[in-house]
Amino acid sequence: MMSTRYFTLILLLGILLAGCAGAGNQEANKEETSEKASNAETDAKPQAETILKDTEDNNIGTVSFFENGDQIQIEADIKGLTPGHHGFHLHENGVCEADAPDGPFTTAGGHFNPDGKDHPDHAGDLPSLYVNEDGQAKYSASFDRVTMKQMTEGPLAVVIHAGPDNFGNIPERYESEGKTGPDKETVKAGDAGDRQACGVITTN
Incomplete structure (x- = not known):
């Protein structure tokens, strides 16, 4: 019984960490996209x-x-x-x-x-x-x-x-x-x- 609880705890902890990592990656992707858009505006060629x-x-x-x-x-x-x-x-x-x-x-x-x-x-x-x-x-x-x-x-x-x-x-x-x-x-x-x-x- 103890090992089952221990396994369940480890599993829940893994899911929680994966969710945090995913959110962090999303935030990083947003920042990267924003930076690229900013660079595109700066590097735009004048008409x-x-x-x-x-x-x-x-x-x-x-x-x-x-x-x-x-x-x-x-x-x-x-x-x-x-x-x-x-x-x-x-x-x-x-x-x-x-x-x-x-x-x-x-x-x-x-x-x-x-x-x-x-x-x-x-x-x-x-x-x-x-x-x-x-x-x-x-x-x-x-x-x-x-x-x-x-x-x-x-x-x-x-x-x-x-x-x-x-x-x-x-x-x-x-x-x-x-x-x-x-x-x-x-x-x-x-x-x-x-x-x-x-x-x-x-x-x-």
């Missing part, structure tokens, strides 16, 4: 990108575009710019000429603005780029104002400006040229100044 060049024709970085449902994810890795905030926009013409007669990269035209709106409501208006003290910048944003088709069929250009973008945020208490609020230049481009870098968007 479009651009190589940015400065006014001296130096390659200063890349901007990549990923289609994610009805949104576009933009990732940028940039170096060699002056520290601080810079206007960062999609421009209407995929033409980047540093020696353009009207100034560097003016051939890229204005902000992409198919709906004829004021800044900062142009389809090509993006969050500002911030450059660290070492001249490097990382950028990540998602937006739904532009489609991949619009960016690549034009094609459009990415332009970085020398100064910060005020996004047309000029309160009525400020006066310029005898009028209160933002002037023509502000509602056109946010007073971001000269164009410091440019790149044409191409498909991969």
Whole structure:
């Protein structure tokens, strides 16, 4: 009788340990699957990108575009710019000429603005780029104002400006040229100044 009880106890203990091991394996499999999914997102190939060049024709970085449902994810890795905030926009013409007669990269035209709106409501208006003290910048944003088709069929250009973008945020208490609020230049481009870098968007 004693040996039968002992055998039953051993059998129950074995079943319990097997169940614990199975649960542990399931948890490990979940973690592995999650990690693989995360790696797949990180290693995803962009549908479009651009190589940015400065006014001296130096390659200063890349901007990549990923289609994610009805949104576009933009990732940028940039170096060699002056520290601080810079206007960062999609421009209407995929033409980047540093020696353009009207100034560097003016051939890229204005902000992409198919709906004829004021800044900062142009389809090509993006969050500002911030450059660290070492001249490097990382950028990540998602937006739904532009489609991949619009960016690549034009094609459009990415332009970085020398100064910060005020996004047309000029309160009525400020006066310029005898009028209160933002002037023509502000509602056109946010007073971001000269164009410091440019790149044409191409498909991969």
